[in-house]
Amino acid sequence: MSTYDNPHNNKQELITEPWAIRSSVRIKLSTRRIIGFVMTVVPLVLIVVDFSILSWFLLGLIPIGSVMFYRSRRTLNKENWRASHPSYTSLNQHEVSYSQWDSRTQDIEENRFNKSRIERVYYGRHDVKDIHLYLEKDSEEVFALPVIHFIYDQNMKRRAHSVSFLYEKDAERWMELLSSMEVPLIFTSEITTDTMSEAEMLDKLLNDRGQQKFVFHRGVDDSFYNYLESVNDEFNQAYENGTLAPEEEEEFLRRVREHKEKERNSSALLSVGPGWFIFVLQWGAAYYMGLKAMQGEIDAEHWLTPSIVVMGLSMLFYLLVRRLLWPQILIYMIGSFINLMIASSVLEGLNSSEVAAEMYASLYSSVILCSVLLWIPYVLIYPFKLGKRERGIRYERD
Structure with a gap:
């Protein structure tokens, strides 16, 4: 708080003034709120009006825009509330x-x-x-x-x-x-x-x-x-x-x-913990799906089943990580694509079936297709992980 002398008092008196948010910061937050709103709404409008590959991948802007809009709006509302409810201390x-x-x-x-x-x-x-x-x-x-x-x-x-x-x-x-x-x-x-x-x-x-x-x-x-x-x-x-x-x-x-x-929790990589097991599980999933494709139980060229597997494993990944942080969306996406490409190359070498090879290609290609949707399970699981962590902190204090 800044301080000023009370000019209407004969005795020396110091009074604090509420901190005011800088005007440059207010402009920046207002701009982010507008940009965030546009990034959230425009992809949804485009996917309805003109569905295409471009409009599909523009869906990836929604989580970024939503977070940008929410955080800037929350900060501005909080500062507006503080400005209309000033606190002071007088000495x-x-x-x-x-x-x-x-x-x-x-x-x-x-x-x-x-x-x-x-x-x-x-x-x-x-x-x-x-x-x-x-x-x-x-x-x-x-x-x-x-x-x-x-x-x-x-x-x-x-x-x-x-x-x-x-x-x-x-x-x-x-x-x-x-x-x-x-x-x-x-x-x-x-x-x-x-x-x-x-x-x-x-x-x-x-x-x-x-x-x-x-x-x-x-x-x-x-x-x-x-x-x-x-x-x-x-x-x-x-x-x-x-x-x-x-x-x-x-x-x-x-x-x-x-x-x-604190250092470990602030690092997205160090916070993955048991979540790394998912990348091992992906090898088993790839092998099993290739086997089912050869048996004719799964259409190797269809993207729906591989996409369901990718999204399902992402939910399990978010549940297993030690502390859920947004960069782990990228860790899962990039890690899964690289991991499944390697798994495909190895499994193709062990099994020369063309149907299985198509299944493996559909699997790691589905990671790219689902990349714009991986934020959905993150948003669903985050409140659960946050509540669990807060209960753990309260238990340690007690």
């Missing part, structure tokens, strides 16, 4: 007040607390999703945003309220005012996120073993990065010397496992 030398909307529940929380109720103030970093919507910097250059966490007591209960900033200069103005209020200022190395509950954030901050009190000076962000380097050096040295406490070592290993799991 003066006597109290903190805030009005905060929750976009998920569409509820508002309004609260204020006196400076005497503030136990401590943390300065750290906050990970914000879709930061590229608000910052002109390359999102890869922005690791996390400056954040101030207020830990305060209210109604015999410890609570937390966080204020994140797009720019370090705004956070520094807040820290400067807070330093004059004589509240404890503390650096934290823990990175918080928007998805954390208040209880999770409290637990993470209060149990940060690397937290360190500091005295405010100009250039607080430089001091913060020096602090992070010292925390990292101390931890590495303790790890090398084997002097980490058991709980610290367990926490470190947990983070390493989470990082490896």
Whole structure:
């Protein structure tokens, strides 16, 4: 959030302003929404008005256009909602007040607390999703945003309220005012996120073993990065010397496992897992269909049966992958075409039947024919896989 001084108040008061989506991003999203709509509707119209090979393969644009339309529309709607439901936090030398909307529940929380109720103030970093919507910097250059966490007591209960900033200069103005209020200022190395509950954030901050009190000076962000380097050096040295406490070592290993799991889940190839078995199964399917074609039970020149097999195996492939990601549509399509061509060449060498050879050719040709439809089983299975993964995450937490 950006910050401004209240000109109608004699005392110094800092008030945050809601982040505004950049105009260039809004134009880009609006353009994508229009293009996505065209890519979704035009192929359907063409397939009805003038069915041809070209109109058939243009069906492959539908999933791309649908995703483009849906994502751009969802983002614009979310930002429009945020703009019409602004949140703010106000800080003066006597109290903190805030009005905060929750976009998920569409509820508002309004609260204020006196400076005497503030136990401590943390300065750290906050990970914000879709930061590229608000910052002109390359999102890869922005690791996390400056954040101030207020830990305060209210109604015999410890609570937390966080204020994140797009720019370090705004956070520094807040820290400067807070330093004059004589509240404890503390650096934290823990990175918080928007998805954390208040209880999770409290637990993470209060149990940060690397937290360190500091005295405010100009250039607080430089001091913060020096602090992070010292925390990292101390931890590495303790790890090398084997002097980490058991709980610290367990926490470190947990983070390493989470990082490896995140890398694995973000890779479409590494996430295939048991799905690779399908490419072995395709050899068995090709052999069986060639045998049935020689027996006259399957028409070797007909495309329907091979297409059903290709689509059916794609569903099984999507079900077996460890985590379903859209590039796996391409992995299945390209992998199946190459795999079935190789299988056809090998099986033709073992069986010189012309009917079987035609069946093998129909099978890998059907992969090309079905390439524009492989997104359909993906869309059908994705909600099932997503629900299963979310249930697994909840079970691990419990």
